Amino acid sequence: xxxxxxxxxxxxxxxxxxxxxxxxxxxxxxxxxxxxxxxxxxxxxxxxxxxxxxxxxxxxxxxxxxxxxxxxxxxxxxxxxxxxxxxxxxxxxxxxxxxxxxxxxxxxxxxxxxxxxxxxxxxxxxxxxxxxxxxxxxxxxxxxxxxxxxxxxxxxxxxxxxxxxxxxxxxxxxxxxxxxxxxxxxxxxxxxxxxxxxxxxxxxxxxxxxxxxxxxxxxxxxxxxxxxxxxxxxxxxxxxxxxxxxxxxxxxxxxxxxxxxxxxxxxxxxx
Amino acid sequence: xxxxxxxxxxxxxxxxxxxxxxxxxxxxxxxxxxxxxxxxxxxxxxxxxxxxxxxxxxxxxxxxxxxxxxxxxxxxxxxxxxxxxxxxxxxxxxxxxxxxxxxxxxxxxxxxxxxxxxxxxxxxxxxxxxxxxxxxxxxxxxxxxxxxxxxxxxxxxxxxxxxxxxxxxxxxxxxxxxxxxxxxxxxxxxxxxxxxxxxxxxxxxxxxxxxxxxxxxxxxxxxxxxxxxxxxxxxxxxxxxxxxxxxxxxxxxxxxxxxxxxxxxxxxxxxxxxxxxxxxxxxxxxxxxxxxxxxxxxxxxx
Numbered sequence: 001x002x003x004x005x006x007x008x009x010x011x012x013x014x015x016x017x018x019x020x021x022x023x024x025x026x027x028x029x030x031x032x033x034x035x036x037x038x039x040x041x042x043x044x045x046x047x048x049x050x051x052x053x054x055x056x057x058x059x060x061x062x063x064x065x066x067x068x069x070x071x072x073x074x075x076x077x078x079x080x081x082x083x084x085x086x087x088x089x090x091x092x093x094x095x096x097x098x099x100x101x102x103x104x105x106x107x108x109x110x111x112x113x114x115x116x117x118x119x120x121x122x123x124x125x126x127x128x129x130x131x132x133x134x135x136x137x138x139x140x141x142x143x144x145x146x147x148x149x150x151x152x153x154x155x156x157x158x159x160x161x162x163x164x165x166x167x168x169x170x171x172x173x174x175x176x177x178x179x180x181x182x183x184x185x186x187x188x189x190x191x192x193x194x195x196x197x198x199x200x201x202x203x204x205x206x207x208x209x210x211x212x213x214x215x216x217x218x219x220x221x222x223x224x225x226x227x228x229x230x231x232x233x234x235x236x237x238x239x240x241x242x243x244x245x246x247x248x249x250x251x252x253x254x255x256x257x258x259x260x261x262x263x264x265x266x267x268x269x270x271x
Numbered sequence: 272x273x274x275x276x277x278x279x280x281x282x283x284x285x286x287x288x289x290x291x292x293x294x295x296x297x298x299x300x301x302x303x304x305x306x307x308x309x310x311x312x313x314x315x316x317x318x319x320x321x322x323x324x325x326x327x328x329x330x331x332x333x334x335x336x337x338x339x340x341x342x343x344x345x346x347x348x349x350x351x352x353x354x355x356x357x358x359x360x361x362x363x364x365x366x367x368x369x370x371x372x373x374x375x376x377x378x379x380x381x382x383x384x385x386x387x388x389x390x391x392x393x394x395x396x397x398x399x400x401x402x403x404x405x406x407x408x409x410x411x412x413x414x415x416x417x418x419x420x421x422x423x424x425x426x427x428x429x430x431x432x433x434x435x436x437x438x439x440x441x442x443x444x445x446x447x448x449x450x451x452x453x454x455x456x457x458x459x460x461x462x463x464x465x466x467x468x469x470x471x472x473x474x475x476x477x478x479x480x481x482x483x484x485x486x487x488x489x490x491x492x493x494x495x496x497x498x499x500x501x502x503x504x505x506x507x508x509x510x511x512x513x514x515x516x517x518x519x520x521x522x523x524x525x526x527x528x529x530x531x532x533x534x535x536x537x538x539x540x541x542x543x544x545x546x547x548x549x550x551x552x553x554x555x556x557x558x559x560x561x562x563x564x565x566x567x568x569x570x571x572x573x
Contacts, residue, residue, distance in 0.1 A: 056459065058455075061363065061455065062364070083459060095455065095459050099459075102453075103452055104445075108448075112457070112462070115446055116460070116462070164460075
């Protein structure tokens with residue numbers, strides 16, 4: 001996975017600071033191969049969102065800065081880019097918490113995703129119809145104000161809006177946050193379909209380790225701003241540590257985080 | 272009886288038309304509030320600055336009317352450009368309150384610049400439209416309505432329709448509404464914030480110029496225009512800060528109500544209630560309908 005032509009995104013040893021003092025990422029290296037789905041897993045505050053924002057260059061608007069390391073997208077460094085340039089290059093981030101334009105209709109929300117492209121009215125309608133084939137539910141609600149749609153629908157709007165920009169790569173930040181299990185599955189089905197049919201590479205930040213790994217090719221687990229573990233999705237799903245810490249299953253039955261820590265400190269003492 | 276009714280009609284129509292002048296000023300506030308969720312305290316100064324520049328071009332340099340107007344409009348675009356570059360961009364991550372304070376500062380800068388460049392004396396602005404009753408209407412409908420009021424009404428109507436079409440049906444209008452809702456999300460899908468800000472501030476500048484011309488023709492181009500613009504505040508509270516139709520209807524309501532109150536209730540208070548009656552009305556709106564008549568409802572899902 002180290003060949004550059006195969007990786008659409010290549011993050012090398014980045015360090016990120018907020019406000020010049022708060023160290024959010026220590027050392028994160030991560031690669032997304034072209035056309036694959038990569039999951040970035042970890043608890044709250046582990047640095048998932050920060051990593052995604054470093055890639056989309058949206059860090060600057062939150063007083064964050066990449067202070068060490070490099071990020072290459074599609075073979076070029078992203079250092080001097082701004083968010084709208086990144087969208088122009090085909091990298092679109094779907095922000096955490098959906099962030100729909102509440103007073104706009106569902107359809108206006110989706111069309112706004114095409115802002116960076118120079119399309120005629122006819123082209124836009126054609127693209128819109130194509131996007132509706134993935135998001136059937138949104139077509140029914142196209143005239144509703146986005147703020148009055150459900151959480152699941154808003155997440156779909158956010159993804160559909162990003163797809164209107166015709167991305168080569170999508171960054172999804174916790175797309176299933178606060179959604180019912182059935183909707184979580186529906187969202188992941190759409191993501192998978194977009195990946196396979198449209199060939200979009202996807203970097204996905206999730207807390208829902210199980211379903212994220214089941215729908216990914218490769219996974220990274222980060223904790224306190226560092227990559228702790230990486231591997232193919234399958235190997236991570238079968239990894240005992242991951243099972244214990246993130247999936248809550250082990251050979252000895254269910255466990256919680258505290259038990260694992262206790263066990264580990266015991267082991268250290270013995271060693 | 273018929274005479275009384277006629278008199279009431281005259282007061283009402285006069286008030287409504289005078290209200291469109293308020294609407295014009297309020298329009299500038301709405302534009303900026305939509306894009307940056309900030310009450311632009313410098314709007315009054317922009318009115319003063321733009322129309323003083325317009326007068327200056329005509330009277331000091333003998334530039335013809337139309338050309339001077341175009342120059343003044345271009346000057347307001349430059350002001351918009353500088354504002355975006357020097358004030359808004361450095362404050363991009365600052366809170367809305369900080370931006371609000373910055374607009375107060377900007378207002379002082381514009382007032383100072385205008386007076387430094389064009390002097391402090393009151394100037395007369397002649398648009399070629401008299402502020403006296405139109406004979407035709409006076410003869411046929413028995414209503415005494417000022418030609419300037421009618422012009423202001425027409426100009427306001429044209430600007431409103433234009434802006435409405437711009438917001439609703441153009442790409443840049445869609446971008447602007449998106450930024451108004453969530454600037455961060457808008458930037459994440461590639462809507463360039465700086466273009467939108469530039470557009471909005473320039474548009475607000477041109478609207479200020481038009482409003483300034485109307486007010487200047489009536490009351491003279493002078494420093495008092497800055498404070499007069501604050502009359503737009505009750506208009507905005509009644510109409511809603513984020514609504515263009517709201518600015519118009521709010522202006523009409525204020526215009527009509529203040530004239531009617533002045534004529535019929537004013538004598539009981541010793542007159543001159545025109546000055547404060549709109550604010551009392553605004554207080555009632557703040558109590559019972561804080562988003563205004565047409566403001567975007569604060570949408571909160573439960």
